[in-house]
Amino acid sequence: MYIVPEREIAGLMTREAAFSAVEQVFAAMASGDAYNFPVIREAIGHEDALYGFKGGFDQAGLTLGLKAGGYWPNNLEKRGIINHQSTVFLFDPDTGKAKAMVGGNLLTALRTAAASSVSIKHLAxxxxxxxxxxxxxxxxxxxxxxxxxxxxxxxxxxxxxxxxxxxxxxxxxxxxxxxxxxxxxxxxxxxxxxxxxxxxxxxxxxxxxxxxxxxxxxxxxxxxxxxxxxxxxxxxxxxxxxxxxxxxxxxxxxxxxxxxxxxxxxxxxxxxxxxxxxxxxxxxxxxxxxxxxGVGLQDLAVAASVVDLAIEKGIAIEVDF
CATH class of the missing domain: 3.40.50.720 (NAD(P)-binding Rossmann-like Domain)
Known part of the structure; x- marks a missing residue:
């Protein structure tokens, strides 16, 4: 399994790459080649946090996985870290084995921005x-x-x-x-x-x-x-x-x-x-x-792209899992 820490994301994922990944996965969803799983999102009764899971499977890109995380509204004031916290997990669709764990904070920001940007391209x-x-x-x-x-x-x-x-x-x-x-x-x-x-x-x-x-x-x-x-x-x-x-x-x-x-x-x-x-x-x-x-497939698409780049550049951490 590969690990791509949050600290490496900024050097790997660009706005252009996020846009391309999101646009492609939206198209795959509409053509029936990719689908999202039901979202789980709950108030956990601690720190006023909302926590949940978004996942899906892209048949065309053979991308399977989920994003776990949510919104901790007190983070910035109490701890000096951003309120949205998340991690993306990818799995091998052929075997079900864990494939990668990827820092999801910057990726979430980039894929969310990419989604509205895609809508501007096609609708504004x-x-x-x-x-x-x-x-x-x-x-x-x-x-x-x-x-x-x-x-x-x-x-x-x-x-x-x-x-x-x-x-x-x-x-x-x-x-x-x-x-x-x-x-x-x-x-x-x-x-x-x-x-x-x-x-x-x-x-x-x-x-x-x-x-x-x-x-x-x-x-x-x-x-x-x-x-x-x-x-x-x-x-x-x-x-x-x-x-x-x-x-x-x-x-x-x-x-x-x-x-x-x-x-x-x-x-x-x-x-x-x-x-x-x-x-x-x-x-x-x-x-x-x-x-x-915000659909799970967006997260999986950008995370899969990051993993490929991290492996190519020798940045990904490989662990026996």
Whole structure:
């Protein structure tokens, strides 16, 4: 078995490689060549933590495994480490033997950013100029960097519950040579593309705060009860997701479906757009929404890529297990 420690991930996985891996696995899911296992995600009653497992099997890539981990909201304040903690385990699909253990923290950040970036490539207007960010934490910086590579954006606007964190976004915008403006939520109507990346359990973005033609990527809702946007926004929008079953149970669509505002059949897989079996965006006035729930296959795809690179570069630690 190979071990690739967290400390080695930054030197192995690029945003471009993460994007490619995620785009390919979304396409495989839509074509029926890969599937995710049911998600287990529980509040453990200690440190206010949410812990769980996401796994799946990619028949095309012969990738089998799971990611174990979750969200420890007190980590940063108490211990100086990030709140999201995870590890990816890969298994040989031919024998069931453990194949690799991979640090999953940076990989999770990169694959989550890659997912919204894939949605921008396939669903946002080509002439999108203003990108809006809701959320300014650790993951938001990854989201913004990846998103800026997909369109010729000219401005970044941002909102966060705690405004003192907005300099995180301003720094990324400055790195890209773009102006940044802090706005109230009503100011999001200026955006052609909006990414929400929070841990909220209450709707933040209202349906009236999104202009026609906007693409919205909801990336924070991955647990039952979480919510970032008004369910009426999903009524106004054409809704796409990574995994429909997750979207309607633990993703942003859980609320609109639960209230009878939309049906499961109203939610399409982003992989179908990638494969060309769904038309995706059809007009400049259409609001599109990507419900990024985070699927196990994303983690497995990027982890498998990292293991191959680590072995090739002699970085992977081989153990008898």
């Amino acid at each position: 207007r080509e002439d999108a100029k203003v990108i809006g960010m809701i959320g300014a934490g650790h993951q938001a910086t990854f989201q913004l960097r990846a998103a800026l590579e997909q369109r010729s954006f000219e401005k970044v606007i941002g909102w966060n519950l705690h405004p003192e964190m907005l300099p995180n976004l301003a720094k990324v915008a400055a790195e890209a040579g773009l102006p940044f403006e802090a706005v109230e939520l009503d100011g999001m109507t200026e955006a052609d593309m909006i990414i929400s990346i929070t841990s909220s359990f209450d709707a933040i973005l209202g349906a009236g705060q999104v202009s026609p033609g906007t693409h919205v990527a909801c990336m924070g809702t991955d647990t039952k009860g979480k919510q970032e946007v008004d369910p009426q926004l999903l009524v106004k929008a054409d809704v796409f997701t990574d995994e429909v079953a997750q979207s309607i149970t633990i993703g942003e669509a859980q609320h609109a479906v639960g209230q009878g505002l939309i049906q499961e059949s109203d939610v399409a897989q982003i992989g179908a757009v990638i494969n060309g079996t769904h038309q995706g965006r059809t007009s400049d006035d259409q609001i599109t929404l990507f419900d990024g729930t």
